[in-house]
Amino acid sequence: MGAALTRYRVIAWIVGVVLILLVVIGMPLKYVFDNAVVVETVGPAHGFLYMIYLVAAFDLSRRADWPLKRMLLVMLAGTVPFVSFFAERRVSAWLAAPQATRAPEPVAR
Numbered sequence: 001m002g003a004a005l006t007r008y009r010v011i012a013w014i015v016g017v018v019l020i021l022l023v024v025i026g027m028p029l030k031y032v033f034d035n036a037v038v039v040e041t042v043g044p045a046h047g048f049l050y051m052i053y054l055v056a057a058f059d060l061s062r063r064a065d066w067p068l069k070r071m072l073l074v075m076l077a078g079t080v081p082f083v084s085f086f087a088e089r090r091v092s093a094w095l096a097a098p099q100a101t102r103a104p105e106p107v108a109r
Contacts, residue, residue: 001060008056009091011049013088015046015052016084018046019084022043053084061074073087
């Protein structure tokens with residue numbers, strides 16, 4: 001599950017950064033300055049990256065055996081600016097919690 005978590009964390013950050021670029025820079029340029037070049041380039045990139053994010057979130061949710069509601073909430077996190085960062089931290093905490101409660105394995109000598 002470690003590789004699935006790493007894939008999810010990387011794509012969550014990428015999607016979050018691209019969405020912030022789109023909303024904070026692209027939208028004001030388009031609607032205030034009538035320059036849609038950022039929206040026209042970053043918008044489709046975000047859409048493609050969001051599809052990868054959905055696949056990574058689905059893969060991780062199946063491996064972690066999450067309930068449907070949690071899976072859907074994590075998937076929706078990529079649509080709201082800054083929420084994907086929060087979701088990535090929560091997901092990492094959820095998956096680290098069971099490991100922290102396990103007893104350490106004995107060392108073979």
